Amino acid sequence: MAYADRCGSEFRLPLADARAVRFEDVAPVRAFKSYKGQRHLPGLWWSATVGGHIGYESWLERDHVMLLDFDPSVVGISSQPFWLFWLFWQSEAVKGISHAPDYFARREDGTAVVVDCRPADRRRPRDMAKFEATRAACTRVGWEFRLVGNPDAIVVRNVRWLAGYRHPRYRLEPVVCELLAAFAEPRPLMDGASSVGDEITVLPVLFHLLWTHELAVDVSVPLHAAALASAGVAGGC
Structure with missing residues (x-):
């Protein structure tokens, strides 16, 4: 996996070492782009939890970062916190895959949750494979993983x-x-x-x-x- 600190330095480490990293304090691993004709609406949410802005790439993500901000058990939040990398076999060849989850949240008790946002009707098989791989990685580290859709x-x-x-x-x-x-x-x-x-x-x-x-x-x-x-x-x- 890979992540970046607030100074712009990039780090790579084995998944087994991820537990020691304060991912609630990292910088996004990719930029929140805005361009003419864009279907999604990116922006910045001012978080009362962290006292600063957290990026989002859609209104669905905005709603979920707002709900994390409202959760009294959450004490830290970051967006696009890290890249996960893994390999799989396809047509007798090894293919590399990467995925950056939408949010990482730290709870007051020290536990953590990783969140991916995707409406239920837009979860393609290729996307679900990434989400399940992310869930498996989180399980190995001891984090909760949530795949969330449209909230109430x-x-x-x-x-x-x-x-x-x-x-x-x-x-x-x-x-x-x-x-x-x-x-x-x-x-x-x-x-x-x-x-x-x-x-x-x-x-x-x-x-x-x-x-x-x-x-x-x-x-x-x-x-x-x-x-x-x-x-x-x-x-x-």
């Missing part, structure tokens, strides 16, 4: 809304502590926000706390004024 539309809409308030600038004191106290017991979103003060001031802080999981709400159903929120598992005053 309601979850994506809810998290995308909360993502608009992911930046720390929305963390305003003493509103944070007042909201945490207001939602010590489950209550409707707007009811709790109104009890703290002017909604124009309070709601951005409330949405930020939902993003950071200091307040919890069910994102599997559409967010609305009467949605119940309560104290989460993260943070506190």
Whole structure:
């Protein structure tokens, strides 16, 4: 396998040595290209988890890096983190194959997950062979591998809304502590926000706390004024 550090230096190493590398801190092994007539829409996602930008090559990848960013167990994320290389026999000849997964994520407990994004209806046999080889490589290293397609539309809409308030600038004191106290017991979103003060001031802080999981709400159903929120598992005053 091969990877590049943030200074642009490239490294190759056996798969067995991959466990010791902090792939959450590496640079992408290939560029995110943009050109006229392009079918996919690449871009950069500002990640609250890493405090910087992470590249994506499609809106599907953008949605999944957003969900990784929202996951409270994830503490590091990188895109196009490494190349995997392997050989196989084809028509009595050896052919070299390579693949760069879409994302690498490090969890708080030190475990890791490698993610490839591809809609179910666009998984050709050639692609599936690469994904299965990547899964096998991850298993050997002790990483989880996920091949993901289109995520739940309601979850994506809810998290995308909360993502608009992911930046720390929305963390305003003493509103944070007042909201945490207001939602010590489950209550409707707007009811709790109104009890703290002017909604124009309070709601951005409330949405930020939902993003950071200091307040919890069910994102599997559409967010609305009467949605119940309560104290989460993260943070506190």
